[in-house]
Amino acid sequence: MISVAMTTFNGEKYIEKQIESILNQSLSVDEIIICDDGSTDNTIELIKKYNVQIIQNKKNLGYKLNFKKAMEKCKGDYIFLCDQDDIWKKDKVKEMISIMEKNRNIHVLASSFEYIDENGTLIISKNKKGYSNNNLYNKEVRPDDIVQVKTDEFIYGNYFQGCALAIDKKTKDFFVHHFDERIPHDWIISLYGSLDGGMYFLNKPLFEYRIHSQNSIGVSTLNQDASTHVKRAYQFEERYQKARDALYILDILKINCRDYYLRNKVDYLKIESFMNNHIEYLRNKKLFKLFFQNKYAYYKKLKTIRGRIMDLVYCLK
Structure with a gap:
């Protein structure tokens, strides 16, 4: 059926x-x-x-x-x-x-x-x-x-x-x-x-x-004009939401898919730590700490190179 x-x-x-x-x-x-x-x-x-x-x-x-x-x-x-x-x-x-x-x-x-x-x-x-x-x-x-x-x-x-x-x-x-x-x-x-x-x-x-x-x-970006897109791009809510959503996903796995989460717990705790730090660095505009996050593969998976550059520009604004 x-x-x-x-x-x-x-x-x-x-x-x-x-x-x-x-x-x-x-x-x-x-x-x-x-x-x-x-x-x-x-x-x-x-x-x-x-x-x-x-x-x-x-x-x-x-x-x-x-x-x-x-x-x-x-x-x-x-x-x-x-x-x-x-x-x-x-x-x-x-x-x-x-x-x-x-x-x-x-x-x-x-x-x-x-x-x-x-x-x-x-x-x-x-x-x-x-x-x-x-x-x-x-x-x-x-x-x-x-x-x-x-x-x-x-x-x-x-x-x-x-x-x-x-x-x-x-x-x-x-x-x-x-x-x-x-x-x-x-x-x-x-x-x-x-x-x-x-x-x-x-x-x-x-x-x-x-x-x-x-x-x-x-x-949603296909419905935006250029000025709206740029304005959103330099807001904290826009810059941090990918890391926030990653934390939500990890929490959903922890709560609803417990066995799977436990099998991957060591790696997931590292990702969780990275995401929490990323949000803190954005919130407090810690430019150099954000820059050095580029050594982690998590950052490259989370955002494109353009997105990572925009994070740094956001800190400077």
């Missing part, structure tokens, strides 16, 4: 195209569960035209809890996460399910995507050297290849949007019982899927990811 977990909030502009792209898949899904987070436009009326299950929240939960709720209601052996404003390519379900059924060790599979704008026009994105997945994943993966993504990679960042993921029931059940609101739901799902080597990335674009001013989460 194949389920789709979708969340909506004031999505009347694009919701019909998204639902129709799911219903027109070459391999049909068995259920579409939609959790609406208090839409005040015509979203609900539009959804009612289709054979889907609608759950209307009595109060606004926010995107993380709303996705958790939608996933809890899914009965499928495989669950696809879905935004309200993208468009699935016709063979998305067929290709991802085929891979997961042939490789039962894959618990979470992410696909790549193409950007589109508000009008559905393709936005060309060129991968930088050493990157893939429209520069979201800091490893170079050849087109159509499938690669394993290891647990420790997720300490330093999240590389795949929720709408790119297909997960098995085992991972879904673990996620809903070990939910943590500090980190985006898709990041935790990928983390959990990776624990026994079960997180994989298929470098093939299987959906169109829409960029517009109302995106609740995702590739």
Whole structure:
């Protein structure tokens, strides 16, 4: 059985195209569960035209809890996460399910995507050297290849949007019982899927990811003008959040994946110490201490060379 977990909030502009792209898949899904987070436009009326299950929240939960709720209601052996404003390519379900059924060790599979704008026009994105997945994943993966993504990679960042993921029931059940609101739901799902080597990335674009001013989460920098981006870059909140999130991930592993954490405790305590120091150095603008953190591999995994230079410039401002 194949389920789709979708969340909506004031999505009347694009919701019909998204639902129709799911219903027109070459391999049909068995259920579409939609959790609406208090839409005040015509979203609900539009959804009612289709054979889907609608759950209307009595109060606004926010995107993380709303996705958790939608996933809890899914009965499928495989669950696809879905935004309200993208468009699935016709063979998305067929290709991802085929891979997961042939490789039962894959618990979470992410696909790549193409950007589109508000009008559905393709936005060309060129991968930088050493990157893939429209520069979201800091490893170079050849087109159509499938690669394993290891647990420790997720300490330093999240590389795949929720709408790119297909997960098995085992991972879904673990996620809903070990939910943590500090980190985006898709990041935790990928983390959990990776624990026994079960997180994989298929470098093939299987959906169109829409960029517009109302995106609740995702590739936020594509929605910013240059002055806004520069202004944010030199704020403490922007500079320290990667280290803060790394500490959250380590804590989630410690609490919810105890055996795995204990097997790696020595290394994780070193990373934790580095991250705590990094935050302190940024908060107090300790330029030279930040500079000497470059001798640690943790820093290079946490931030690009440009990001590390910007840390130093931040200290000087």
